[in-house]
Amino acid sequence: MQRRALLAGLLAAPAVARAEGPFPDRPIRLVIPWPPGGTNDIVGRLVSEGMAARLGQPVVIENRGGAGGMLGAEVVAKATPDGYTLVLGGSGSLTITSLVQARVPYDVATAFAPIGLMGVGPNVITVHPSVAARNLRELQAVARAAPVPLSYASPGVGSTGHAAGAMIAQALDVPMEHIPYRGTGPALNDLIAGRVQVFTNALAPLQPHIRSGAARALAIAGRQRSSAMPELPTTGEQGFPQIEAATWFGLLATGGTAPERIARLHAALNAALEDAEIRRRLLEGGLEVEPSASPEEFTRFFAEDRARWAPVVQRAGMRVD
Incomplete structure (x- = not known):
């Protein structure tokens, strides 16, 4: 009986060693x-x-x-x-x-x-170039004068872009229509095409389009300017410190x-x-x-x-x- 137990233990030992081997394998x-x-x-x-x-x-x-x-x-x-x-x-x-x-x-x-x-990464607030706004005050004026609410894109319901867009609408006290997409790529494509007017997202995918003029950056939605785009003012600098989305x-x-x-x-x-x-x-x-x-x-x-x-x-x- 003891020999069988010892044999079973010896047979099981390699399996234990394998289970506790180097990670990852x-x-x-x-x-x-x-x-x-x-x-x-x-x-x-x-x-x-x-x-x-x-x-x-x-x-x-x-x-x-x-x-x-x-x-x-x-x-x-x-x-x-x-x-x-x-x-x-x-x-x-x-x-x-x-x-x-x-x-x-x-x-x-x-x-x-x-x-x-x-x-x-603090989000950057961008608009399609057809929107006659170069800062948040001008965006507020455009939105208030528009016959229908401006639309803002997001990478999806519940995304940071969704919450940031709602935050912007609240801070500017203007109505805005949320258009959700299945990810940043599709949302960005429709911003560039002019199917939506506003898009707030992390800087990385937006930066090339901002530089090319396909999208216009209005503000960094954070407390500090971005080291990647230091010339762009923050929302706080423009009088809307409550807009902060990173x-x-x-x-x-x-x-x-x-x-x-x-x-x-x-x-x-x-x-x-x-x-x-x-x-x-x-x-x-x-x-x-x-x-x-x-x-x-x-x-x-x-x-x-x-x-x-x-x-x-x-x-x-x-x-x-």
């Missing part, structure tokens, strides 16, 4: 909960390349857009908590969507294990993932963000690189961001049943 999947072409996609692909080099395993991108980022987030929320399925989260896809949607298929407070913050980008795993795996991923993420070339490209795209010192610090940031946006969403009546 196979490719990691990074779900970006938006279609290709937007800021999330740009940031995710850039950082994933840096992480892959440091983890010794490929980081495979999977774009899964829809429902303001909720569809992609759900994939990760319900994945095996082994650290091999990650999500590029943000203020829109995780924070605001969870406040706007009446039925969220996961508990945002427990379904994810925060790994680390990548950076924060988009943050962070990495999260499935809730319940082992702390040591979270720590390994956090170290790889921060190492990638310290790479001079990656930092340069992120800064050029309008993202202020702000890595978190620890997963715990990012966890606190995540909770505080949700508490900050909750009253904004409530005042705007941004509820989807």
